[in-house]
Amino acid sequence: MTSSAARSTARHLVVGASGVAGTGIVQSLAADGEEPIFALARRPRLESAWGGRVTPIAADLFDPEGLRAALRLAQPSHVYYAAHMPPGGGASAQAPPLAMHPRALQAMLRWLRPWTPTLVRLPGAVHWYFRPIHARAGLCDGGENALMFRHLREALADFARDSNTRPHLAVLTGGRLHGVHLGPALWPDYAPVITADSPRPPGRTWYWDVEDPLQQAGPLPYTWSIHRPHFILGRAEGAPYSLVDAIACYALLLRHAGLPLVFPGGADAFAARSEAVDATLLGAQMRWAADTSAAHGEAFLVRNGPAWRWPELWPAIARDFGMAWQVPSRAVSLYDLLPSPEAVWDDLRAAAGLPPLPLTQAMPIAFLHDAMVVTWDVTYDADKAAALGFADTRGWQGFHAALHAVAAPYGPVASANWSDTPPEFDPLPSA
8 A cells, every 4th residue: 555645646547448457447546545547448438436536538559649648638657558459459359259169179178188298399389389279369469469558658658758757557468478278288388376487388479569578678767567367357348358247147148048057167167276356456456566666677466365266156156146056067158058149138138128239249258168168277376466565365245246237237136145255165066
């Protein structure tokens, strides 16, 4: 926590403020003090919970002069970069829901496991083996993310020199930089416990294009830090990587169809450990790093607390929605359970008296499937930040509240007893 004197002079600019992470960062800042907050996005939106404390700025990261004007307006001491251009210029949110059935993806991983140590060491493996996998995970683009970030860096450097200030740039990337989307089946050197210094997998991704210009730069007129979460828990309708929106809409669809809450990843994925961070806790870590000189020039992992497993959350989600729950032995697709989920969604919207909204805009179906077929453990070591003074954790209240916010317009949701720290759950429960 910063001193009141520091808070009185800080000015915050959140870049990419309309996404899951950006919305959570703004929410975290708005709840902490009275400092000016500016929310930059191509189409900025304001939440009523922000209480009129946030100034929207419409700007495009592909427009360098527009960015410079935004910085002159905001006069920031703290800049939070949470922007992301999905491959295809945002079209991935509207793409066909599945490139591969979840069960087929898991089968492919099982088939590749014994062959991977040999395959990845063949000449050219970086290109023919790893690039398609990175591309499926959304980590390859046409250079758009590198260009957006370069424009922001150049505009910030000009602002710092012109204003004779030294702002801090806190940058969001993610744990996939360490290969969490690969696991041991696709990368033999996968670290069972990931640290901020764990190696990168072979094959370039756009995460590198964002981080490397900072890591490899000489002296800069601003300070910086890097923050790498796994799942980010917050809501932002239409975002292609919103786990909260995906789960809430999935539960609403199955409930409306009279089905139980079926875990789509199957039994092995249900038992795997994972990591997540509340979007507001991500914002708190980024703010802490800006105000902590020892954190400047460093990269950090960020998480809510100890790694968890779906048995600790899935039953509580089902209770909230008033549903039974099941864990099939093998992965299933939403389209296995509902041959036409779009029609069910349209009927659900109409029954709730809500205007039409395409299911692809409300729910990232492909992300739901890909996120829940992971059968290996993802475990972070966040000791690096803790050693420098940031050891904050969160329970599941934020996830709980965000699920309720998505579901509330469609009918009642209960208040199951979600503990601050889910209990350890060793045996896989029967459905």
